[in-house]
Amino acid sequence: MVDLKQGEMPVVRELRDFDTHSGNLLERLVFNHRALFIALIALVTLVLGYMAVTRLEMRPAFEKMIPHGDPYIRNYLDNRAALRGLGNSVRVVVENPDGDIFDPAYIDSLRQISDQLFLSHGVDRAWMKSLWSPAVRWTEVTEEGFQGGPVMPDGYDGKPESIAQLRQNIARAGIVGSLVGNDFRSSMLVVPLLDRDSATGKGIDYREFSRALDDLRLKYEYLGDARPFAAGEEGKGPVRLHVIGFAKLVGDLIDGLVRVMLFFGLAVVTAFVIILFYTRCLRSSLLVIGCSLLAVVWQLGLVAWLGYALDPYSILVPFLIFAIGVSHATQKMNGIMQDIGRGTHKQVAARNTFRRLFLAGVTALLSDAVGFAVLMLIDIPVIQDLAIAASIGVAVLIFTSLLMMPVALSYVGVSQRAAERALREERQVDRQQGIGKLWALLDHFTERRWATIALAVAALLGVGGLLVSQHLQIGDLDAGAPELRADSRYNRDNAYITSHYALSSDLFAVMVKTAPEGCLNYRTLILADRLGWALQQHDGVQATTSLVNAVRQITAGTYEGNPKFASLQRNQDVLNYAAQQASVNTPELFNTECSLMPVIAFLKDHKAQTLDEVAGIAENFARANSTPDRQFLLAAGSAGIEAATNRVVREANHRMLFYVYAAVGIFCLITFRSWRATLVALLPLVLTSILCEALMVVMGIGVKVATLPVIALGVGIGVDYALYLLSVQLQMQRAGLPLSVAYQQAVAFTGKVVALVGVTLAAGVITWAWSPIKFQADMGILLTFMFLWNMLGALILIPALSHFLLGGKKL
Structure with a gap:
């Protein structure tokens, strides 16, 4: 019988007692040339960090949002050339808050705003419409025949006669309700946009275009006072601007990314504090966070090097890479800490942990990478770019979390206090004392009675979630832009225009x-x-x-x-x-x-x-x-x-999950060499997906381009938990230990970290619920649910399913 803690990996107190030429080729290559390996990591980090800083762009595009x-x-x-007014456009409504549109001062402000928009980069000027546009005309029948002309009178001078003529022309043109407000207090400018800026030949920079609109608003509505403008309040100027359209929405999302990054930073700090509290070791906690952030730097650098760009809908991918990195790096840290606590030399402890967990880790990351890559089958370019970015990020985790983390710890080790604490907790688990009582409670789920109850509850939740998820809708469920808060300036503008x-x-x-x-x-x-x-x-x-x-x-x-x-x-x-x-x-x-x-x-x-x-x-x-x-x-x-985008999203929704689970299932089958173990790993993930869709129904979130990948990305987090826990459990069972003991060993070695990572990541992303960007707030709630439920599924449902599928079976 093999003892994971002592039999297979004996305590080696002195490095001279360890055969440095043992282990597989990769282990020898990395650990016998540690200094060179770290130097290469540092060099690659400098190069990719430079690329991320200098070449990475935020480049959203209208065409990337549509299924070609x-x-x-x-x-x-x-037929786009013949439909130039029916594509990507912005609507700017200029309101007179203290009167109507027949005020000479208002008309003069409207002229200036119209001229500035007309000259803006990326505007399809021939199709722009406003009261000042010559193409906006009136026509009437007289005794002599047809008469007509521009709605804005020729030679308009602001005098009462010109105003009266303008009023008459608006009535003749029949544009009340389309270009003129029903209450005559505002008028609209329709600003079609080109696919490429005619001046530069490049795609439109939506951030700059949105800022140009904000500059107009700051100048005319706020009279240069940036304080109420920054607070999102309506201005006190002579006119008020209401702006809607894809370019403005994306611009607002990009501007909100600064706040998104603040919440990302808060999640990182929260993760560090919780891990530090658990380990009581500053150096190893910093390494966990550092290696995970290193993966983010590599990912962003490679994305830039390959010529891709970020957009508001893929900006959450770096955090998912960070989260997966924390999961894997913490497992390595925990294994090394346990071995050091038993007296093993830090370098030997690092190599032992590498041997035990590298296969499970690389299998989990490959499963994640393939699972993310299947998102490329969805015919929407922005999702395909997201899939590429996520797959790149997961691939680099093999170097940063699976290789760099143990190599770095082989140098710095862990503090003596942390090692002793890890050993003390391990003994508590064995004796079912202190925190060990909690882990002993989980062992009950390997018994028939507890397993039956757990699976019955899971089945009820699954059926209930499935029934609720039938009401999951595709596309937007509310008026305005669901990516932003209902009280955001964009949605207030949309409500004004609609009314x-x-x-x-x-x-x-x-x-x-x-x-x-x-x-x-x-x-x-x-x-x-x-x-x-x-x-x-x-x-x-x-x-x-x-x-x-x-x-x-x-x-x-x-x-x-x-x-x-x-x-x-x-x-x-x-x-x-x-x-x-x-x-x-x-x-x-x-x-x-x-x-x-x-x-x-x-x-x-x-x-x-x-x-x-x-x-x-x-x-x-x-x-x-x-x-x-x-x-x-x-x-x-x-x-x-x-409507076309919704059709593609509807068709891709469950097909995407099928491909993700097929990819993950194949890797689990290769790793476990058991179809029963593969079912044990996948069924909790399926339940998480069902309940996540039900939660989207309850929260009023529709499935659209922004939310479609989230459930699939959540599978990637969950499979990590399952692979680490099951790989140890199966190893123990195949060594002859009964299921109960094997599960105890798995919990002691990897299960505690599964719980730690689940709580850590959930505590970080739950803060997103207070983000001013509703898209991020919704994703924070969904990710929090998936982190916690995947953790509970791994710790409760895996032993319960194992009782029926793996207990007493030949594996």
Whole structure:
């Protein structure tokens, strides 16, 4: 019978009594050349640290958020040049808090804001709209025929006559509720953005663009007073700016990363304090934190070296790498401390711990890496980049936590007080005294009665969690931006715009594609009109617009405004004339070849249910009416793109978990060489995933690009716990020890650290719940749950499952 503590790894008090040429090739290579190994680690750290500091960029991109392989997105990208007003855009509403828009001072401020936005980098100037834009026009029918012109009067001078003319032009143009607020106290600037800055040829820097918007707000709303601006309060200036759009949302998230980093730092400090309290050894606690942070530096440096960038949705990956690193490094520290406490020389203790735990550690990290890598199968570039960053981070942990940590401890060792305390706790476990009583309590779960109760409770939780998780929704569940707090300035701005404008910024567009000049075909216009009518029947659609609306209006105008002629005429000459007029007033309604026209629906919100139902109506219509020469293609507009993203997320959600568990299962099978042991490791993780989805339902969190990877990443943390605990338990059982004793040995050697790491990491991330960034707060709560539940699953469910699957079985 082999005793892990004494038989297999005998106490070696003097280094001369140890055969330094023993062990496998990797052990000899690393430990017999420790100084060279540490020098190489230091050199690599300097190089990668330099790259992380000088080359790493925060570079979010609109196109990285959308699934390029989805049919909706392929249709949009194929026809993007003809839909330049229906892609990525920002809406800026300028409010007069003390009057209406017909105040000369307000109009002058609006002109200055419009000019500055027009000249901003990355703006698609030809399609920008505001009251000062020449493309925003009015049209009316008179006795002489049509009259029209820009809404802003020519030669506007701020005098009462010009103001009266502006008021009349706004009424003629029919833009109240779209570009002018329902209460006439504000007006909107629609600012479409290019994919690349025409001046530099590079992608738009959303952080700089958001700061340019903030500069406008600081200048005009806050009159240069940064104090209320920094506090997120409304300004006291003559105008008030409300800004929404992807660029502003991402900019706000990037600006919030400073606070995210503060919470990250707090989690690191919390982890250090708890580990120090447990070990009473400053040097080893610093090494655990240092090696884990070293992995983060390497990861960021490699990400920069490979040409990748960070974005607000992958910024939490470095903390996950830190958390996994803490888990592995603490296991190494604990093993070395125990051996030193029994009298073994520190270098021999480091090599003994390396031999015992390297296979379990490298298997866990490879499982994590492959599990994260399967996220690349999801056709959303930002998730694929996250998968690459996470896989790189896990790979470098092999060097920093599995190799560097024991090598460093072979030099510095642990304090005598810490070693004696570790030995005393070990004896308490053996005698079931002091803290040993708690670990002895866990041993009861290897008995049939306790195991049955534990598994029955787990089954009830699993069934209940599964029932609740059926209500898990895809996409956004609330209006505004769920990544930010409800009281954030962005969401307050969104609420203002929604309540003061009849038409929202959530546009769902169906593209009608024909042969050149085919969009004016009578049958095509009739079908486009019917599609608009079908969409309007949904409660979530505020209104629809298309070339049909313009043709109707202009046709009626040619007949002296007679409402009887506000219809689609079969005469092609009438249709051609109407289109020629529409090309001046509403050029965004069809392209120059008249081969593509969008049918645009204005949605009341972008909640998942609204998007799914509207997309369903459009898809049914497209299937029934598309022909080879007339196709109805989904989808463009902000809501159309989000609908496509939701479809991909829905399909990937459980498929992703299947791939992650398959990868982890294969590695567990290779490591344990037992399908029963693999089930014992995986079943607690499955329960964690089910309960995590149920928790998302309770918290009102939808599955979207930002939250999709979290559950899969949580599996990576849990499998570490299971592999360390089971690898020791199986080793003892295969050596002939009964399950109860084997589990006691596993708890004494690795189980205590599993509990320590679970509590340590949970205590660190729970502070995120108070983050001003709701996305981070939600992730903090979910990660806290996964850290704790994975820990409990490992300590309670593994012995309970082992009783039925591994007790008395030949392993």
